[in-house]
Every structure is written in structure tokens, then in C-alpha cells.
Amino acid sequence: xxxxxxxxxxxxxxxxxxxxxxxxxxxxxxxxxxxxxxxxxxxxxxxxxxxxxxxxxxxxxxxxxxxxxxxxxxxxxxxxxxxxxxxxxxxxxxxxxxxxxxxxxxxxxxxxxxxxxxxxxxxxxxxxxxxxxxxxxxxxxxxxxxxxxxxxxxxxxxxxxxxxxxxxxxxxxxxxxxxxxxxxxxxxxxxxxxxxxxxxxxxxxxxxxxxxxxxxxxxxxxxxxxxxxxxxxx
Amino acid sequence: xxxxxxxxxxxxxxxxxxxxxxxxxxxxxxxxxxxxxxxxxxxxxxxxxxxxxxxxxxxxxxxxxxxxxxxxxxxxxxxxxxxxxxxxxxxxxxxxxxxxxxxxxxxxxxxxxxxxxxxxxxxxxxxxxxxxxxxxxxxxxxxxxxxxxxxxxxxxxxxxxxxxxxxxxxxxxxxxxxxxxxxxxxxxxxxxxxxxxxxxxxxxxxxxxxxxxxxxxxxxxxxxxxxxxxxxxxxxxxxxxxxxxxxxxxxxxxxxxxxxxxxxxxxxxxxxxxxxxxxxxxxxxxxxxxxxxxxxxxxxxxxxxxxxxxxxxxxxxxxxxxxxxxxxxxxxxxxxxxxxxxxxxxxxxxxxxxxxxxxxxxxxxxxxxxxxxxxxxxxxxxxxxxxxxxxxxxxxxxxxxxxxxxxxxxxxxxx
Numbered sequence: 001x002x003x004x005x006x007x008x009x010x011x012x013x014x015x016x017x018x019x020x021x022x023x024x025x026x027x028x029x030x031x032x033x034x035x036x037x038x039x040x041x042x043x044x045x046x047x048x049x050x051x052x053x054x055x056x057x058x059x060x061x062x063x064x065x066x067x068x069x070x071x072x073x074x075x076x077x078x079x080x081x082x083x084x085x086x087x088x089x090x091x092x093x094x095x096x097x098x099x100x101x102x103x104x105x106x107x108x109x110x111x112x113x114x115x116x117x118x119x120x121x122x123x124x125x126x127x128x129x130x131x132x133x134x135x136x137x138x139x140x141x142x143x144x145x146x147x148x149x150x151x152x153x154x155x156x157x158x159x160x161x162x163x164x165x166x167x168x169x170x171x172x173x174x175x176x177x178x179x180x181x182x183x184x185x186x187x188x189x190x191x192x193x194x195x196x197x198x199x200x201x202x203x204x205x206x207x208x209x210x211x212x213x214x215x216x217x218x219x220x221x222x223x224x225x226x227x228x229x230x231x232x233x234x
Numbered sequence: 235x236x237x238x239x240x241x242x243x244x245x246x247x248x249x250x251x252x253x254x255x256x257x258x259x260x261x262x263x264x265x266x267x268x269x270x271x272x273x274x275x276x277x278x279x280x281x282x283x284x285x286x287x288x289x290x291x292x293x294x295x296x297x298x299x300x301x302x303x304x305x306x307x308x309x310x311x312x313x314x315x316x317x318x319x320x321x322x323x324x325x326x327x328x329x330x331x332x333x334x335x336x337x338x339x340x341x342x343x344x345x346x347x348x349x350x351x352x353x354x355x356x357x358x359x360x361x362x363x364x365x366x367x368x369x370x371x372x373x374x375x376x377x378x379x380x381x382x383x384x385x386x387x388x389x390x391x392x393x394x395x396x397x398x399x400x401x402x403x404x405x406x407x408x409x410x411x412x413x414x415x416x417x418x419x420x421x422x423x424x425x426x427x428x429x430x431x432x433x434x435x436x437x438x439x440x441x442x443x444x445x446x447x448x449x450x451x452x453x454x455x456x457x458x459x460x461x462x463x464x465x466x467x468x469x470x471x472x473x474x475x476x477x478x479x480x481x482x483x484x485x486x487x488x489x490x491x492x493x494x495x496x497x498x499x500x501x502x503x504x505x506x507x508x509x510x511x512x513x514x515x516x517x518x519x520x521x522x523x524x525x526x527x528x529x530x531x532x533x534x535x536x537x538x539x540x541x542x543x544x545x546x547x548x549x550x551x552x553x554x555x556x557x558x559x560x561x562x563x564x565x566x567x568x569x570x571x572x573x574x575x576x577x578x579x580x581x582x583x584x585x586x587x588x589x590x591x592x593x594x595x596x597x598x599x600x601x602x603x604x605x606x607x608x609x610x611x612x613x614x615x616x617x618x619x620x621x622x623x624x625x626x627x628x629x630x631x632x633x634x635x636x637x638x639x640x641x642x643x644x645x646x647x648x649x
Contacts, residue, residue, distance in 0.1 A: 083561075086560070086562065090558065097557075114558065118559065
């Protein structure tokens with residue numbers, strides 16, 4: 001079982017086709033070969049509809065490839081059961097979704113603690129972690145606010161805090177600063193970078209923000225479902 | 235229902251929840267009414283059987299099929315432990331009161347001193363003791379099968395009939411085997427008796443009681459040797475004395491001895507009849523439950539539909555939970571809890587509704603329905619079993635919805 005440490009991820013000729021065989025068939029990914037090493041900080045850029053989010057979903061085991069193979073630490077994820085994949089997501093992956101996806105009936109603190117509860121993190125530890133994370137994303141005092149009581153930027157920061165709660169080895173972020181002003185965007189990016197550095201976590205960020213891309217060490221550019229460029233900084 | 239569970243944000247689905255509870259409630263009310271009323275009537279009849287004053291009954295096929303009733307009763311009385319053997323003949327006759335046309339009444343012919351000991355506690359209080367019907371043994375008129383002795387011409391009238399027709403003790407009543415006043419015989423009204431309530435209405439109640447030989451002669455069921463229906467009766471009710479009445483071995487022994495006397499008649503003990511009644515009641519209850527299962531199935535299909543609709547409406551929330559890696563049992567648990575809550579609420583509504591329906595029937599139903607409804611028994615065990623059954627079946631409905639939730643593609647759910 002993969003723990004919170006960073007996985008090595010390999011994609012071999014991976015494709016993802018939606019509504020295959022139908023007139024409205026969409027080939028979101030077309031035979032991608034890609035290896036992401038533990039501790040990588042990867043930015044994924046490209047125009048809308050080029051397959052960035054689909055790639056992120058495959059890396060985070062939210063979706064399954066329709067062709068090729070995705071391996072985590074050398075083991076094909078296709079051979080893992082739904083239950084195993086869910087456990088991997090819970091323990092090892094932190095998602096920051098473009099649309100936040102907070103649960104509207106839970107407070108900010110409860111949203112952050114939900115994955116920790118599922119992982120049976122003791123109550124005192126959960127409370128400490130959620131308080132620390134809320135403070136780090138600048139939301140101290142908003143613990144008991146419900147999502148509808150928060151601004152878009154605040155929701156995004158709660159989503160970031162939730163992704164970090166179980167101290168995952170793989171952080172996947174889809175436009176994590178899209179709703180933030182420059183001050184909060186910088187704070188969130190600093191936090192993500194610090195987490196990555198402290199725990200040697202892997203960080204994959206889909207972004208259109210040059211500031212985010214500038215911080216990454218590796219830059220993927222996608223176009224029409226393929227990786228058009230893969231640039232590593234020295 | 236719970237904030238961390240499934241479906242907590244679906245306020246717009248409250249109407250569906252209310253309808254699901256109503257559907258289950260309706261489905262549960264049906265068996266509650268059927269089983270409680272049916273069970274109550276059966277229990278009442280069973281209690282009547284168990285409280286009868288006699289323990290063995292001799293009967294014959296057809297109408298008035300026992301012949302030689304006086305002689306057979308005397309023979310039975312010689313068997314050890316037998317305290318009374320009471321032949322009973324029930325025949326409708328026409329009665330003529332002060333003036334006016336004939337009134338059909340059900341007459342019961344009995345041997346007075348044998349009839350009283352075969353009455354149960356409920357019945358015995360309704361009759362005067364001894365019965366004021368002249369010759370207690372009915373052997374004077376019967377006169378060893380010749381019917382040559384003097385008849386008493388005494389009759390007792392039920393209180394409702396006496397009240398309805400303004401009949402007093404000491405007055406006379408003309409009884410005739412057919413609607414013909416000229417062949418009628420005048421009887422002396424020597425007493426009245428009460429009528430015990432019956433679960434199935436007054437159809438079984440008789441209106442007059444007179445000596446067996448009098449009724450036999452009047453209706454042609456008693457005649458001298460050589461006739462086709464000599465000394466007829468419908469049944470002979472046999473009472474055992476003291477502890478023998480409740481001792482199965484003695485009961486069995488006496489029954490066998492009577493059967494040996496009358497191999498061509500049916501001889502059964504009331505405990506056998508009670509067992510048969512219990513078996514029949516069990517079959518009936520099973521039928522009620524089978525009938526109710528149709529309603530329950532419809533109710534649970536509705537519950538499954540509501541839960542599946544909730545999964546569809548809550549697909550994003552489910553998608554988020556699954557994307558975060560929450561175990562499937564967390565999602566399933568929420569659905570199951572919701573299903574259980576709705577089923578439990580529905581069951582409780584159904585039990586309450588069933589109770590109110592029975593109460594309404596006992597107040598506003600027809601006379602027979604009222605009487606049956608008043609006998610209803612709400613057994614906690616039975617009601618608990620119905621509720622538990624519904625709750626258990628709701629797990630099936632929840633399983634359908636859970637399957638739907640766990641098969642939802644995460645990325646589609648998040649769209």
C-alpha cells in the first residue's frame with residue numbers, strides 16, 4: 001500500500017476517449033508517454049480542451065485510461081480494485097479542484113477534516129491540523145463558516161487546506177489560484193511549495209498563471225490531447 | 235439525514251420523502267389491520283372454545299344426523315369421568331305472538347339437566363338454574379322412545395326476543411313447524427335467557443329453548459320406532475368431571491370409548507378443534523401477510539425509487555466524497571441510514587394508521603365489523619415483526635440506490 005510518500009508515476013501510450021464509437025466521440029488524450037518522479041514540481045499548460053484536466057484525473061486515479069497503461073510505483077493502476085484506488089486517493093493524493101468542490105452542508109473546518117476522519121486521524125490531531133491549515137491559508141476565524149458564507153477565494157483556500165489535511169505525497173491542483181488575488185495567490189503557492197519541499201511531495205499544477213508556471217521545475221505544454229513540450233529546468 | 239451522510243442538502247426532495255413515508259405507511263397499515271383484527275377474532279373464538287363447558291362433541295354428517303339421541307346420551311353417561319351428555323337439536327320454527335303473522339325463530343331442544351353442565355362460564359350466567367323446563371331429564375315425555383308420556387309444553391325465550399315481542403313469563407306462545415297457525419302448539423313461557431355476544435354477529439344465536447322431546451315431536455325429528463328420523467339431534471356435547479376435563483390422557487380415553495359406541499359419528503375433543511382453529515388461523519395470517527406483501531413491495535419499490543432519485547440529485551456530493559477517497563461504506567452507510575429512517579418512520583406511521591383504522595371501524599363500521607374490530611389484538615411481537623420486516627426489506631431498496639451511487643463515474647459526477 002502506498003503511504004503519504006510521493007509515488008513514481010508512469011504513463012505509457014495513455015489515451016482517454018469519451019463516448020467511444022459514437023458520433024460525438026471525444027479523444028481527450030492521445031497516446032501520452034510521461035514519467036513523473038517523486039518530488040517533481042510540474043506545471044501543465046495549454047489551451048482549453050487540450051486534455052489538461054483529463055491528464056490530472058488520470059494521474060489522481062479519478063478516471064481510467066481507455067488505452068495504454070498508468071503505473072504507480074511500477075504497478076499498473078488498472079489492476080487495482082476500486083477500493084484500493086479510493087484508499088490511494090485518500091492516503092496519497094491531495095486534489096485542489098478548479099471548482100473547489102466543497103460540501104455545502106459542512107463548515108470550513110468540517111470540510112478540511114472530512115478526509116482525515118475517513119483516515120481515522122484522531123480527533124485532537126484532526127483539530128490541530130485543521131486549525132494550522134486554516135491559519136496558513138489565512139482563514140483563521142472562519143472555521144465555522146459554511147461554503148455559501150465564504151467568497152470564491154476563501155472557498156479555494158479551504159479546498160487547498162482540505163487537500164493538505166492527510167499530508168499526501170501527490171498534490172494535484174487545477175488552477176489553484178484562479179480565484180485568488182495576488183497576495184493570497186502568493187501565500188497559497190508558498191504553502192504548496194513549502195509542503196512539497198518539506199515532504200518531498202510531487203506537485204502537478206494545471207495553470208494559465210505565469211507566476212505559478214514560473215515556480216515549477218518542469219513545464220508540460222499540451223495541445224490536442226498530446227504533450228507538445230516537456231521542458232525541465234536545470 | 236446526517237450532515238456527514240448522503241443527501242443532506244436535498245431539501246427539495248422533502249416531498250418525495252414524505253410520499254415515501256406515506257407509501258410505506260399505507261403498505262404497513264394493511265397487514266396491521268388484517269393481522270390484528272383477524273388474530274383478535276381467532277383468539278376470541280379460541281378462548282370461547284377453551285372456555286366451553288364441554289370437552290367432547292359428537293356430531294354427524296348432514297342435518298340433524300344423530301339418531302337415538304336420548305339413548306346414546308344415556309350410554310355416554312355410563313362412561314367413567316363423564317359428568318354430562320347433552321344432545322342438542324336446532325331447528326327453525328314459526329312462532330305466533332299476540333296477533334299477526336308468523337315469526338321464524340331458531341329453536342334449540344335440550345335435555346335440561348344435561349344442558350346446564352355443558353355450558354361455559356360465559357354462557358352459564360345467561361340461563362336460570364335449574365332451567366325452568368319441567369321434566370329435568372326429558373325422559374317422561376320421551377318415555378323410552380315412544381313419546382307417549384305427557385309433554386311439558388314449557389319454553390324459554392331469549393331476552394332480546396321477549397323484549398322485541400313484549401313476551402312476559404307466564405304468557406303463551408304458539409309454535410308451529412310451518413307457517414300454519416292451525417297446526418301450532420301452545421307453549422308456556424317459563425323463563426328468559428340472555429344472549430352472549432358473538433364475534434361474527436347474531437347469526438348463531440337461538441331464540442327459544444325447549445325440551446328436546448318437545449322440539450323433536452313438533453318438527454318431526456322425534457317419532458316412534460320404524461320412522462326414518464327417530465330421536466334426532468345435531469350434536470351431543472359431553473362434559474367431563476373435575477380434573478379429567480383437563481387431562482389429555484383421560485380426554486383421549488373417553489373420546490375413544492365414545493367413538494367405539496358410535497363408529498359412524500364424528501367424535502372430536504375441543505382441544506383438537508382448538509388446534510385446528512389455530513392452524514386455520516395461522517394459514518389465514520399467512521394469507522394476510524402474503525396479501526400485504528404486495529402492498530409492501532409497492533411501498534419499498536417507491537422507497538428505492540426515492541433513494542435512487544436522491545442519488546441522482548446528490549451526484550456531485552457523492553462524486554466529491556468518492557474523489558476524496560472516502561470509503562464506499564461511508565457513501566453506502568448514508569444511503570442505508572436514510573432508507574432505514576424512511577422505512578422506520580413509514581412503519582411507525584403505518585402501525586399508528588392501522589390502529590386508527592381499526593378504531594374507526596370499531597366506531598363507524600357495520601355491526602359485525604364493529605364487533606370484529608373491537609376484538610382486535612395489537613400484539614407487540616407481531617407489530618414488531620412487521621416493522622422489523624419492513625426495515626429489513628428497506629435494506630434491499632438501499633442496496634439498489636447504493637449500487638447506483640458506487641457505479642457513478644467520478645468525473646461525470648463532478649461535472
